[in-house]
Amino acid sequence: MNIHFFKYQGTGNDFVILDNRDGRYTGLTEEQIKGLCDRRFGVGGDGLMMLQVQEGYDFAMQYYNSDGRPGSMCGNGGRCLTAFAWKMGIHQEHIHFIASDGPHEATLEGEDWVNLRMKNVDSVETDPAFFYLNTGSPHYVQYVSQLSGFEVYEKGRSIRYNERFKAVGTNVNFVEPMPAENGIFVRTYERGVEDETYSCGTGVTAAALTYAGPEARTYTIPVKTLGGNLVVKFNKTGPHTYEDIWLCGPAKLVFEGNIALD
Structure with a gap:
């Protein structure tokens, strides 16, 4: 099978993307998807996405982790x-699509800046050592110091596979405040990739929500990741409730090409 693919990245979080609106790639197996995401023997990516047709929406998003399994x-x-x-011709001022966690809205600014409305959050587990919440994917958030030298892989993996989380898994975010910018620095261990990624959109969203003060108001939180800078905007409406959440940042085409699969 010949695959025509596109490679995109958003702050270093990279993806293989296939246009599957005609259904030609629907039969790809877990092993084939894993192979396409392999950085030595495939295209390479933190995940693979298919652009699909969905009645009532501009498109549907089908996401697979780099292990080949469907992801959140x-x-x-x-x-x-x-x-x-x-790029494929879906030109709307406000783009509406459906993903695994429900409907989303997105807008574009300039050539490569995309604002994405995330799901509302109405519950956050708080503990002296961590926060735990779901922003479309489950996220454990822990604040640390000297994050640049922190052992993200080792510490993140130990939490992701501990007794509580090992069956289903969780993403693990380590966060350091940046007081001068009134923002945060975030590094994330991602389940499904089973490694640290350069950036995680649902992860920085989760971290930004936990960084908000006690006041119920509108927040704009700058976020630094290994792969670049993002902004998370939201309304805090209660002690643990958040609405109108937007993840904003660059999304860039890296290259496109063709690859033959067995």
């Missing part, structure tokens, strides 16, 4: 797929 919502992936949909 990916924020940077949603932004990249929106940019790809625009």
Whole structure:
């Protein structure tokens, strides 16, 4: 089978994207998807997405982790797929699509800046050592110091596979405040990839929500990741409730090409 693919990245979170609106790639197996995401023997990516047709929406987002298995919502992936949909001729001022966690809205600014509305959050587990919440995917958030030298892989993996989380898994985010910017620095261990990624959209969203003060008001939180800078905007409406959440940042085409699969 010959595959025509596109490679996109959003702050270093990279994806193989396929236009599957005619259904030609529906039969790809878990092993084939895993192979396409392999960085030595395939295209390479943190995940693979298919642009699909869905009645009532501009498109549907089908997301797979780099292990070849269907994944939950990916924020940077949603932004990249929106940019790809625009490239494929889906030109709307407000783009509406459906993903695994429900409907989303997105807008574009300039050539490569995408604003993505995330799902509302109405519950946050708080503990002296961590926060736990779902922003389309489950996220464990822990604040640390000296994050640049922190052992994200080792610490993140130990939490992801502990007794509580090992069956279903969780993404693990380590966060350091940046007081001068009134923002945060975030590094994430992602389940499904089973490694640290350069950026995680649902992860930085989760981290930004936990960084908000006690006041119920509108927040704009700058976020630094290994792959670049994002902005998370939202309304805090209660102690643990958040609405009108937007993940904003770049989404860029890296290259496109063809690859033959066995």
